[in-house]
Amino acid sequence: MKRVDILVSGGGLVGLPLGLALAQGGFRVVVADAAPPAHVLAPQFDGRVSALAYASVRMLAALGVWDGLKAHAQPIREILVSDGQIGKPASPFSLHFDSSEVGADSLGHIAENRYIRAALHQAVAATPGLELLAPATVKTVAVEGGGANVTLADGTRIAATLVVAADGRESPLRASMGINTVGWSYPQTGIVATVEHERPHNGVAYEHFLPSGPFAILPMTGNRSSLVWTEAKTKAPGLLALDEAGFNEELSRRFGSHLGATRAAGPRWSYPLSFHIARDFVRPRFALAGDCAHGIHPIAGQGLNLGLKDAAALAEVLLDAARLGRDIGALDTLKRYERWRRFDSFTLAASTDALNRLFSNDIAPLRHLRDLGLGIVDSIGPARRFFMRHAGGDIGKLPKLMKGEAA
Ligand SMILES: Cc1cc2nc3c(=O)[nH]c(=O)nc-3n(C[C@H](O)[C@H](O)[C@H](O)COP(=O)(O)OP(=O)(O)OC[C@H]3O[C@@H](n4cnc5c(N)ncnc54)[C@H](O)[C@@H]3O)c2cc1C
Numbered sequence: 001m002k003r004v005d006i007l008v009s010g011g012g013l014v015g016l017p018l019g020l021a022l023a024q025g026g027f028r029v030v031v032a033d034a035a036p037p038a039h040v041l042a043p044q045f046d047g048r049v050s051a052l053a054y055a056s057v058r059m060l061a062a063l064g065v066w067d068g069l070k071a072h073a074q075p076i077r078e079i080l081v082s083d084g085q086i087g088k089p090a091s092p093f094s095l096h097f098d099s100s101e102v103g104a105d106s107l108g109h110i111a112e113n114r115y116i117r118a119a120l121h122q123a124v125a126a127t128p129g130l131e132l133l134a135p136a137t138v139k140t141v142a143v144e145g146g147g148a149n150v151t152l153a154d155g156t157r158i159a160a161t162l163v164v165a166a167d168g169r170e171s172p173l174r175a176s177m178g179i180n181t182v183g184w185s186y187p188q189t190g191i192v193a194t195v196e197h198e199r200p201h202n203g204v205a206y207e208h209f210l211p212s213g214p215f216a217i218l219p220m221t222g223n224r225s226s227l228v229w230t231e232a233k234t235k236a237p238g239l240l241a242l243d244e245a246g247f248n249e250e251l252s253r254r255f256g257s258h259l260g261a262t263r264a265a266g267p268r269w270s271y272p273l274s275f276h277i278a279r280d281f282v283r284p285r286f287a288l289a290g291d292c293a294h295g296i297h298p299i300a301g302q303g304l305n306l307g308l309k310d311a312a313a314l315a316e317v318l319l320d321a322a323r324l325g326r327d328i329g330a331l332d333t334l335k336r337y338e339r340w341r342r343f344d345s346f347t348l349a350a351s352t353d354a355l356n357r358l359f360s361n362d363i364a365p366l367r368h369l370r371d372l373g374l375g376i377v378d379s380i381g382p383a384r385r386f387f388m389r390h391a392g393g394d395i396g397k398l399p400k401l402m403k404g405e406a407a
Helices: 015-024 054-062 113-125 172-176 236-240 244-255 303-323 331-359 364-379 381-391
Strands: 002-009 029-032 049-052 073-075 078-083 094-098 109-112 130-133 138-144 147-152 157-165 181-197 204-210 213-220 224-232 262-278 286-288
Touching: 002 015, 002 138, 002 147, 015 029, 015 113, 015 130, 015 303, 049 054, 049 113, 049 213, 049 303, 054 303, 078 364, 094 364, 094 381, 109 113, 109 213, 113 130, 138 172, 157 172, 181 213, 181 236, 181 244, 213 244, 213 331, 224 236, 224 244, 224 262, 236 262, 244 262, 262 331, 286 331, 303 331, 331 364
Parallel strands: 002 029, 002 157, 029 130, 078 204, 157 286
Antiparallel strands: 049 109, 073 109, 078 094, 138 147, 147 157, 181 224, 181 262, 204 213, 213 224
């Protein structure tokens, strides 16, 4: 039977950086992913972009991933937040974040998930001590004495000191280890599309709150932006089925004309939106990371940033334990990780949920209240700077990797 220090189940946008951080720290690591690499690396696999906070960018740089990604990443220079109604001009009360106000070059970067994945796969191939098994589905994990025995769908068995589940929202492993979640579905669908526009966006991201939910315009490289269009679940199928002219018309009613003529380019994707958080993040010889531990609304573009913070914190806790000669799979070691990450994840998950509830409606008194709120925050410099640090991921106890240091 193959023996490793750590087996990571799930080689997505969180599992792969975790594998890199652990192997670069000296552990023998296997990452098993159910999907074939050629499938997940194909452009049609995932149409999303990710807003990478600058703390996440520092982490990707420390792991040697950023060099393969930066040419495809668009810096976010400014963010404009406004409230509005379809086909009408935005409310005059808006919130403006400018990277120059916090002395930074950018507030983060927008990168297409397909390029993040490609850069991660490239870094994994160049990292000794790290093996990516794919396609390889983890079927069972049996915790026995001082280790965990993992069985893959093809019958392969691997013994590990610790197993980490980074296998996404529906994680079968999480349930098999008896970890429950609290959560709910949103009556909303996330429509994602790339939009080409006439004028340059100058690195400005827009979050426009419409009655059905947030309509985010995220600057991509070139004269392109990515839409994350939150629409009522009942209306989304009709919009997705429109012909090109109809879709472009609906798009421009919401997008506005600030970037000149616009048109959707390429396919449209849709994602069901839900919220969940695991009641526990760890069990003896077992830990959760990324969407497996928490799934949040994309309103603030923070799901992946949260997952990357899990990966950085877990790697740091495990490397500290190994340096002190402690058992990396022992519950008291893993509890340190849980204490670090669970409260932080819960706070962010709850605030994104509250933001979505406050903004996704057309109730007049609430609209006045939130317009007032946007205006107040905009007029107070320290409040604005607090939110910018928040968006940049620079709050709370940052793991070393997110400060750009080795774990
Ligand atoms: C519309 C939308 C927009 C978003 N925008 C942003 C954004 O701007 N910024 C941001 O930070 N976040 C954003 N997010 C959130 C972000 O995409 C997720 O948080 C992130 O992709 C989670 O990564 P993950 O690796 O934890 O899970 P996943 O991406 O779900 O990966 C799980 C992996 O596990 C594998 N797997 C599953 N089961 C098994 C098994 N049994 N054995 C082995 N492998 C298995 C799968 O093949 C997959 O590769 C957005 C989400 C949505 C829906």
